[in-house]
Amino acid sequence: MKRQIAIFLLLIFFISPLAGFAQMRSPQNPRLGFIIHGGAGVISRKDLTPQKEAEFRKKLEEAVLAGYKVLQSGKTSLDAVETAIRIMEDSPLFNAGKGAVFTADGKNELDASIMEGKGLNAGSVAGLHRVKNPISLARKVMENSPHVMMIGDGAEKFAREQKIELVPAQYFWTKHRWDALQKIIKEEKAKNKKVSEFRNPSSQNERYGTVGAVALDKNGDLAAGTSTGGMTYKKYGRVGDAPIIGAGTYANNQTCGVSATGWGEYFIRLSIARDISAIVEYKGVSIQEAVDTVIKQKLQNLGGDGGVVALDKNGNIGISFNSEGMYRAYIDENGKPIVQIY
Amino acid sequence: MKRQIAIFLLLIFFISPLAGFAQMRSPQNPRLGFIIHGGAGVISRKDLTPQKEAEFRKKLEEAVLAGYKVLQSGKTSLDAVETAIRIMEDSPLFNAGKGAVFTADGKNELDASIMEGKGLNAGSVAGLHRVKNPISLARKVMENSPHVMMIGDGAEKFAREQKIELVPAQYFWTKHRWDALQKIIKEEKAKNKKVSEFRNPSSQNERYGTVGAVALDKNGDLAAGTSTGGMTYKKYGRVGDAPIIGAGTYANNQTCGVSATGWGEYFIRLSIARDISAIVEYKGVSIQEAVDTVIKQKLQNLGGDGGVVALDKNGNIGISFNSEGMYRAYIDENGKPIVQIY
Numbered sequence: 293m294k295r296q297i298a299i300f301l302l303l304i305f306f307i308s309p310l311a312g313f314a315q316m317r318s319p320q321n322p323r324l325g326f327i328i329h330g331g332a333g334v335i336s337r338k339d340l341t342p343q344k345e346a347e348f349r350k351k352l353e354e355a356v357l358a359g360y361k362v363l364q365s366g367k368t369s370l371d372a373v374e375t376a377i378r379i380m381e382d383s384p385l386f387n388a389g390k391g392a393v394f395t396a397d398g399k400n401e402l403d404a405s406i407m408e409g410k411g412l413n414a415g416s417v418a419g420l421h422r423v424k425n426p427i428s429l430a431r432k433v434m435e436n437s438p439h440v441m442m443i444g445d446g447a448e449k450f451a452r453e454q455k456i457e458l459v460p461a462q463y464f465w466t467k468h469r470w471d472a473l474q475k476i477i478k479e480e481k482a483k484n485k486k487v488s489e490f491r492n493p494s495s496q497n498e499r500y501g502t503v504g505a506v507a508l509d510k511n512g513d514l515a516a517g518t519s520t521g522g523m524t525y526k527k528y529g530r531v532g533d534a535p536i537i538g539a540g541t542y543a544n545n546q547t548c549g550v551s552a553t554g555w556g557e558y559f560i561r562l563s564i565a566r567d568i569s570a571i572v573e574y575k576g577v578s579i580q581e582a583v584d585t586v587i588k589q590k591l592q593n594l595g596g597d598g599g600v601v602a603l604d605k606n607g608n609i610g611i612s613f614n615s616e617g618m619y620r621a622y623i624d625e626n627g628k629p630i631v632q633i634y
Numbered sequence: 635m636k637r638q639i640a641i642f643l644l645l646i647f648f649i650s651p652l653a654g655f656a657q658m659r660s661p662q663n664p665r666l667g668f669i670i671h672g673g674a675g676v677i678s679r680k681d682l683t684p685q686k687e688a689e690f691r692k693k694l695e696e697a698v699l700a701g702y703k704v705l706q707s708g709k710t711s712l713d714a715v716e717t718a719i720r721i722m723e724d725s726p727l728f729n730a731g732k733g734a735v736f737t738a739d740g741k742n743e744l745d746a747s748i749m750e751g752k753g754l755n756a757g758s759v760a761g762l763h764r765v766k767n768p769i770s771l772a773r774k775v776m777e778n779s780p781h782v783m784m785i786g787d788g789a790e791k792f793a794r795e796q797k798i799e800l801v802p803a804q805y806f807w808t809k810h811r812w813d814a815l816q817k818i819i820k821e822e823k824a825k826n827k828k829v830s831e832f833r834n835p836s837s838q839n840e841r842y843g844t845v846g847a848v849a850l851d852k853n854g855d856l857a858a859g860t861s862t863g864g865m866t867y868k869k870y871g872r873v874g875d876a877p878i879i880g881a882g883t884y885a886n887n888q889t890c891g892v893s894a895t896g897w898g899e900y901f902i903r904l905s906i907a908r909d910i911s912a913i914v915e916y917k918g919v920s921i922q923e924a925v926d927t928v929i930k931q932k933l934q935n936l937g938g939d940g941g942v943v944a945l946d947k948n949g950n951i952g953i954s955f956n957s958e959g960m961y962r963a964y965i966d967e968n969g970k971p972i973v974q975i976y
Contacts, residue, residue: 446871529788
């Protein structure tokens with residue numbers, strides 16, 4: 293009898309660490325999570341040639357795998373978010389960084405924001421003309437300044453002090469974005485519109501395509517980031533939702549991380565990202581139910597369009613959009629990249 | 635018996651409209667509501683002379699009565715909010731409009747936002763140097779543009795097109811704000827601080843004092859607005875919470891209207907105004923409980939300070955702050971103005 297008890301205790305001794313490990317990997321506890329988007333509402337099936345679609349899928353896969361690799365190496369969710377967004381900013385395919393669209397007066401105006409769920413720290417930049425990777429400047433604002441949001445010349449002055457890479461304005465010139473501007477200028481001239489009349493963008497498909505990412509690291513820390521080149525033909529230093537903490541980006545370790553893309557004005561008016569976090573916090577529903585409530589009910593009812601990608605604190609994925617498509621990719625439970633458009 | 639029934643029915647006939655009227659005035663139904671603030675965390679009892687305090691009280695009473703009169707005349711909550719905020723913007727007492735504080739390089743940089751609870755429309759402006767009344771420009775952005783937020787030169791270009799009054803930069807020069815800047819420059823020089831080291835503003839009392847208003851009109855429409863001159867000695871085009879929809883300002887006819895004031899970075903990270911609306915929406919608690927939860931628990935725990943004024947859809951008042959004081963005034967149930975500081 294004594295011997296049986298001894299074996300039993302020995303068994304417990306060896307099994308308990310394994311049980312702890314199993315628990316660590318269960319859905320109730322943090323696991324690595326990574327999801328990105330490359331814009332919503334930009335894709336019409338008839339305009340997207342098989343070749344173009346293949347390019348998008350390849351770049352999305354590259355970005356999602358790069359971010360995931362960062363997490364696997366033990367680095368933070370902030371590192372993963374920054375890494376993946378920089379890859380998309382450096383590609384001419386997306387409306388962020390290199391591929392930014394043109395404003396009405398032929399400039400490129402870039403915005404970005406980043407937030408960490410631990411401590412609710414955040415950084416945001418808007419109205420940039422010369423910063424190659426706005427997401428990295430947003431992170432510097434968060435980590436090396438007492439502020440959350442910086443705009444315009446002041447933000448670029450801070451960028452220089454922080455040794456963030458600046459590029460000549462021509463860096464952002466791409467033929468397809470320039471052609472898109474010329475097309476809209478022609479259309480607007482034909483209509484001879486006044487300011488008060490262009491409330492409904494006529495060529496919405498040309499006007500957005502923000503990028504973003506949400507990550508959950510091995511410490512259970514969430515992070516989210518978003519970067520954009522704004523809307524083609526935008527005027528008056530317009531700022532969309534991407535640099536607005538609570539609208540385009542939000543992260544809270546107690547709830548979820550969210551990055552949004554779409555018709556920015558609606559995302560600001562609804563505080564889309566913050567509302568998703570609030571629904572998870574106060575109603576205790578799943579992340580998928582929370583994103584669907586905000587996108588398919590509230591945004592839809594108000595007349596806006598776009599979508600979000602999200603991760604809850606356990607790494608569960610939430611994806612919702614009411615536009616024709618949303619470029620997105622995530623890492624599934626087996627560690628495999630899944631790339632989707634429609 | 636027949637006669638008794640007839641008298642009873644007659645009684646019902648006469649009483650029922652009165653009952654209806656009583657119900658209309660009960661807390662369950664919209665009544666006129668108006669509340670303003672002139673900044674939190676700015677007041678130390680030892681610094682506020684009786685004469686200065688009398689000036690603040692007089693101006694707060696003037697602003698709250700002017701806004702309330704607008705509501706009584708049958709105009710909208712937006713009109714009331716704009717009217718009261720313009721009065722405070724035109725006074726050198728508050729850190730908004732005329733009384734705006736100076737940035738580190740001796741400029742005045744103004745921000746404002748406004749939102750209506752009906753339809754969730756919003757307008758916001760940031761980084762202005764020459765607009766006399768930023769709250770009126772924010773309203774024009776909401777009503778006459780397709781955008782929610784405009785910044786810097788672009789916003790001022792829009793102001794010119796909308797015939798919004800522009801003033802020379804000298805208009806914003808006031809001796810007490812200039813002296814406050816010189817004092818901080820001297821302190822900072824003595825400390826020889828680096829960017830990364832000034833996360834905790836040392837002279838917080840000098841650094842904020844935003845104004846704001848929330849109104850409920852006879853149609854049951856809520857509106858909220860906020861206007862600020864930022865923080866003394868701010869750098870790098872820093873933007874605080876005042877122009878951020880969801881942080882400094884939010885209004886939703888289904889829940890409440892909120893205007894905030896305080897250490898802006900914390901208000902952005904918590905999406906203070908939006909969170910109060912979410913708590914009312916999802917938890918169904920009173921407006922006072924909602925504002926206390928966000929200010930006295932969440933903001934306090936994160937280490938920030940400031941306060942909010944709010945009205946729910948029935949006109950009930952919510953006031954909360956964790957700073958030493960908050961300049962504020964509201965109209966009580968008898969239509970009388972109440973002015974408070976501590």
